[in-house]
Amino acid sequence: MQNTPHIPVMLNEVLENLNIKDGGVYIDGTFGNGGYTSAILDAKNTKVIAFDRDETVLPRVKEVKEKYGDRFIFFQECFSKILPTLKQNDIKRVDGLVLDIGVSSMQIDTPERGFSFRFDAPLSMAMGQNNLDAKEVINNMSESELSDIFYKYGEEPRSRAIARRIVSIRGEKPIKTTFELVNIIKNIVGEWQATKVVPRIFQALRIYVNDELGELEKVLGDSESILSSGGRLVVVDFHSLEDRIVKNFIKEKTEIKQAVSRYIPVAIENNQKLSFKSVNKNAIIPSKQEVEMNPRAHSAKLRVMEKL
């Protein structure tokens, strides 16, 4: 693992909203550098069950284990697997679940992982436990599939032209590195536009390769069964596609749906079971001082719900 430390985003706000209690059991679904995990373990006499899909976190897991012993358990798994993992291990009570979605500083700053367009490296972007990597996507998927990925996950208006050029170039020789992809994009949109387009294409590939939105939808759906009554769900997300999923989930689980027609019996509405209450009406965002100190926090949004 690269030694760029990951600065935990909105750490105080996360701790406060998890409502940490002595004797509580908390899940950190995105261990990373263990910033949240260690803070939860230091705050009170708690237990933390942590998950991360990336095996490069294991040396850090070892350090945390050495310090906290039985109070800390780690599973190298995707967070979509939290519920079956808890069942297999007969863990029933969970007082809080925190998710800090996305890539860590260690991942993005390790050139050979291929997450960053700032370094020339093999096209990978796999966080761990993946079925495919970015090189396979770029070289094997059809023009329309590529265009859909760039449009859907990168919200890139020139997705079609970029996909067309990729397919034409790879016909001559495979596209293997981040800089080859960056240069293809620059040739189409020009240097100036590329500063916006390249990050969108890289974001789209990363989301697709790691099924990031599918993972998020799955863990949110499972959170109902993961959390005990009164347990808190705290999600920190970093872009609008993730935030839309979290917001819609909160809406669905915390608001009685309005009757579509006034002829629908009221009983149908009342039968709707709400499983969560929303804790904050609006998303919590990082302070100006935090963003100055840690620019990577700038787009973060923290949303909180409580299991009924």
Ligand SMILES: C[S@@+](CC[C@H](N)C(=O)[O-])C[C@H]1O[C@@H](n2cnc3c(N)ncnc32)[C@H](O)[C@@H]1O
């Ligand atoms: C932003 S970092 C978390 C940093 C952590 N909160 C800290 O303070 O050190 C995100 C971590 O979540 C992991 N991750 C992302 N998606 C995941 C998923 N679907 N399942 C499990 N881990 C995931 C990444 O590998 C990365 O290590």
